[in-house]
Amino acid sequence: MTFANGVVARELIVDLDDTARRLVWSAVGGRLTHHNASVQVFDEADDEGACRLVWIADLLPHAMAPAIAEMIEQGLQAMKAALESAESSRHNEPPPV
Structure with missing residues (x-):
């Protein structure tokens, strides 16, 4: 995986x-001596069609946490933009003939 910061x-x-x-x-x-992470998607019960993504990361050394948190935030924003773009494109497609 190559991140936006290189x-x-x-x-x-x-x-x-x-x-x-x-x-x-x-x-x-x-530089990490330990890294384990997960992402999981949950439906939002009060908003039909909406979901929530939970990203958990466990890492050592703890001093790397701020840098990793920034990379996670950038990743989340990239995923959100891609999904919103795909959703917008899907709604703008002409109906099938």
């Missing part, structure tokens, strides 16, 4: 659970 991380997929809508991975190498 940082390259080698990531190992630990679990991919389509039913739970959850992805778990670990980053190896680099």
Whole structure:
């Protein structure tokens, strides 16, 4: 994975659970001595069609947390923009003939 700031991380997929809508991975190498993370999508009960994404990261050394948090925030914003763009395109497509 190459991040917007140029940082390259080698990531190992630990679990991919389509039913739970959850992805778990670990980053190896680099300056982190430990990294395990997950993202999971949950439906929002009070807003039909809406969902909430929860991204959890556990890492060492703790001093790296602010830099990793910034990269997570950038990743979340990129995902949000991509999903909103896809949704907008889907609504602007002409009906099938």
